[in-house]
Amino acid sequence: MQKFIDLLEAKLMPIANKISTQRHIKAIRDTFMTILPILFFGGMVAVLNANPATEETTNGFLLAWSAFDAKFAVQLSWLNLVTMGFLALYVCIGITYYLCVGYKMNVFAPILTSIAGFMMLAGDAISLGYGDAQVQVTYFDGKGILVAIVVAILTVELYRFLRNKNVGRIKLPDSVPGALTESFASLVPILIVLLADTILFFIFNTLGTTMAKWILAMLSPALEATDSLWFAMLVGFLLNFGWFFGVHDTVFSGFLSPIEYGNLANNAAAFAAGTALPNVFTVSFWAYFGIIGGLGNCLALGILCLLSKSKEFKTVGRLGIAPAFFGISEPITFGLPIMLNPILFIPSIVTSMVNCAVTFLLMSGGVIGRTYAMLSYNMPSIFGSFLSTGDFKAAVLIVVLILVDMAIYYPFFKAYERSTMKAEKAE
Numbered sequence: 001m002q003k004f005i006d007l008l009e010a011k012l013m014p015i016a017n018k019i020s021t022q023r024h025i026k027a028i029r030d031t032f033m034t035i036l037p038i039l040f041f042g043g044m045v046a047v048l049n050a051n052p053a054t055e056e057t058t059n060g061f062l063l064a065w066s067a068f069d070a071k072f073a074v075q076l077s078w079l080n081l082v083t084m085g086f087l088a089l090y091v092c093i094g095i096t097y098y099l100c101v102g103y104k105m106n107v108f109a110p111i112l113t114s115i116a117g118f119m120m121l122a123g124d125a126i127s128l129g130y131g132d133a134q135v136q137v138t139y140f141d142g143k144g145i146l147v148a149i150v151v152a153i154l155t156v157e158l159y160r161f162l163r164n165k166n167v168g169r170i171k172l173p174d175s176v177p178g179a180l181t182e183s184f185a186s187l188v189p190i191l192i193v194l195l196a197d198t199i200l201f202f203i204f205n206t207l208g209t210t211m212a213k214w215i216l217a218m219l220s221p222a223l224e225a226t227d228s229l230w231f232a233m234l235v236g237f238l239l240n241f242g243w244f245f246g247v248h249d250t251v252f253s254g255f256l257s258p259i260e261y262g263n264l265a266n267n268a269a270a271f272a273a274g275t276a277l278p279n280v281f282t283v284s285f286w287a288y289f290g291i292i293g294g295l296g297n298c299l300a301l302g303i304l305c306l307l308s309k310s311k312e313f314k315t316v317g318r319l320g321i322a323p324a325f326f327g328i329s330e331p332i333t334f335g336l337p338i339m340l341n342p343i344l345f346i347p348s349i350v351t352s353m354v355n356c357a358v359t360f361l362l363m364s365g366g367v368i369g370r371t372y373a374m375l376s377y378n379m380p381s382i383f384g385s386f387l388s389t390g391d392f393k394a395a396v397l398i399v400v401l402i403l404v405d406m407a408i409y410y411p412f413f414k415a416y417e418r419s420t421m422k423a424e425k426a427e
Contacts, residue, residue: 022254023099023102024095024099024153024254025254025255026098026102026254027094027095027098027099027102027152028091028095028149028253028254028257028258029253029254029257030094030098031090031091031094031095031097031098032091032094032253032257032258032261033253034094035087035090035091035094036374036376036377038083038090039083039084039087039261039264039374040374040375040376041079041083042079042080042083042084042268042373043084043268043373043374043375043387043388044373044375045076045079045080045083046080046084046268046271046272046372046373047373047375047387047390048069048076049069049073049076049077049080049272050271050372050390051065051066051068051069052390053065053066077272080268080272081137081272084141084264084265084268084269085137085140085141085265085268085269085272086137086140086141087140087141087142087144087145087261087262087265088118088122088139088140088141088142088143088144088145088147088148088212088265089115089118089122089140089144089148091145091148091149091152091258092114092115092118092148092149092151092152093111093114093115093152094152095148095149095152095153095156096110096111096114096152096155096156097111099152099153099156099157100156103156103160105156105159105160105163106186109159109186109190110155110156110159113155113159113190113193113194114151114152114155114156116194116197117151117155117193117194117197118144118147118148118151118152119135120197120198120200120201121147121151121197121200121201121204121210121211121212122137122139122140122144122147122148122210122211122212123135123136123137123139123140123210124136124138124139124210124213139210139212139213139216141265141266141268141269142261142262142263142264142265142266142268142269143212143216143262143265143266144212144216145258145261145262145265146212146215146216146219146258146262147211147212147215149258150215151197154196155193158189158192158193158196159186159189159190159193162188162189162192162193163185163186163189167188167189167192168187168188168189168191168192169184169185169188170184170185170187223259226259226263226281227263227278227279227280227281228281229356229357229360229361229364231281232280232281232285232290232356232357232359232360233353233356233357233360235252235256235281235286235290235356236290236349236352236353236355236356236357237349237352237353238252239252239291239295239352240291240295240296240348240349240351240352241349243295243296243333243339243348244296244338244339244340244345244348244349245339245340257283259281260281260282260283260285260286261282261283261374263278263279263281263282263283264279264282264283264284264371264372264373264374266278266279267279267282267370267371267372268372268373270372271372277369277370277371277372279370280360280363280364280370281360282370282371282374283374284371284372284373284374284384284388284389285356285359285360285363285371286356287327287374287377287379287381287384288371288379288381288384288385288388288394288398289355289356289359289381289385289394289397289398289401290352290355290356290359291327291329291352291355292355292381292398292401292402292405293324293325293327293329293332293381294323294324294327294328294329294330294333295329295333295352296329296332296333296338296344296348296351296352297348297351297352297355297405297409298320298324298329298332298333298338299321299324299325299381299402299405300351300402300403300405300406300408300409301324301332301336301338301344301405301409301413302316302317302320302321302324302332303317303321303402303406304317304406304409304410304413305317305320305321305332305336306318306321308413308417309417309421310417310420310421312420313336313417313420316331316332316335316336317332319331319335320332320335320336325380326378326379326380327377327378327379327380327381328378341416343412343415343416343419344409344412344413344416346412347408347409347412347413350408351404351405351408351409354401354404354405354408355401355404355405358397358401358404359397359401362397367393368389368391368393368394368397369389369390369391369393369394370389371388371389372388372389372390373387373388374388375387375388381398382395382398382399383395385397385398
C-alpha cells in the first residue's frame with residue numbers, strides 16, 4: 001500500500017501543480033472565489049424571500065415575514081437578479097481581470113471590452129425605443145457562464161496579441177498624458193475585438209438566437225450528465241482522493257466551479273420565479289452535504305477522536321472539532337493525520353461518495369428540498385443545509401449522514417487507534 005501511495009504521490013503532484021498554475025484555469029478559480037460575497041448576499045436575499053408560512057399558519061413572526069415578502073416582492077426579486085441573476089456577467093469581468101493581472105496588462109480597457117462583448121452575445125434585445133430599452137437578461141445568470149468564459153478568454157488573448165504586435169499603435173509625443181497615450185494604443189485592438197464580437201452577434205441574431213442560448217442548447221446533454229448521481233459520486237471520489245495526496249480541491253475549481261455555481265444560479269432563478277428547481281448538484285450540495293466538516297468529512301472523525309482512548313487522538317479531537325464544525329478540515333487532516341495515512345484512505349473517500357449518493361437520491365426523489373442559496377463555505381452544515389434548501393428535513397439528514405460517516409470510519413479508526421496506543425504505551 002505504501003509503495004502504491006508513494007508512486008501516486010510522485011506522479012500525481014507534478015500534474016496537479018501544473019493544472020493549478022495554468023493561467024486560464026487559475027483565473028477561473030480565482031474569479032469564483034472572489035465573487036463569493038456577492039453570491040452570499042444573493043443567498044441571503046433568497047432565504048429572506050423563502051417564507052415558509054402557509055394558509056394554516058398562525059405564528060405571528062411567520063405571518064409578519066410573509067407580509068414583508070408580499071410587500072417587497074419586486075424589490076427582493078431585483079436584489080436577487082443583480083446578484084445571482086448576473087452571475088455570468090461577474091464571471092466574465094473576473095476572468096478578464098485575473099488574466100490581465102497575470103499578463104501584467106492594463107485591466108480597464110479589456111474589462112470594458114469583455115462587458116460589451118458579453119452583452120452582445122448573451123443579451124437578447126426585445127425593444128430599443130428611445131428612453132424605453134428592454135433587453136432580456138435570462139442568460140446573464142448561470143446559464144450564460146460558458147459564453148462568459150469564452151468571451152473573457154478570447155477578449156484578453158486577442159487584445160494582448162494585437163497590443164504586443166503594435167497593431168494600429170499611434171505614436172504620440174512624450175508630453176501627452178499617459179491615460180491618453182494608453183487610450184490611443186488600445187483603440188485599434190479594442191475595435192478589432194469588438195468587430196469580432198459584432199460579427200458573432202449578427203451570425204447568431206440572423207439564426208434567431210444568441211450565442212449563449214446556442215451554446216447551452218448544444219451542450220445541454222453534457223450539462224445534464226453533470227447533474228447526475230454518478231457525477232456527484234465521481235466528484236466525491238476525485239476531490240477526496242486528491243486531498244489524501246495533498247492536492248487541494250482548488251485544483252479542480254477551474255473545471256467544477258462553472259458547473260456548481262451555474263446550477264445554483266439556475267436554481268435560484270427558478271426559485272425566484274416560483275417554478276421547480278431543475279438541478280441537484282450545486283456548490284451548496286457539495287459544501288453542506290458532500291463534505292460535512294471539510295474534505296474527508298472530518299466532523300465525524302473529530303467526534304470519534306473525542307471519544308477515543310488515545311491521548312493523542314483526544315488532543316486532535318479537542319483542537320479540530322470546532323474548526324470541523326465550520327467546515328475547516330486541516331487541523332484533523334494534518335493532526336491525525338488523514339493525508340497519506342493508508343489506514344484512513346478508504347473511509348476518507350467513501351464517506352463523501354455515500355453522502356453525495358444519499359443526498360442526491362433524496363433530493364431527486366423530492367424527499368428533501370433542492371438547494372437554491374449559498375451562504376458560506378464555513379457555514380456549519382447543520383445550518384447551511386436548512387438555509388440553502390428551506391427544508392428542515394435537510395438538517396435532519398445532516399445528523400444522519402454524520403452518524404453514517406462515523407460508522408464508516410469506525411472500524412478503520414479503531415484499527416489506527418490500537419496501533420497508536422501501542423506506540424504510546426511503548427513510550
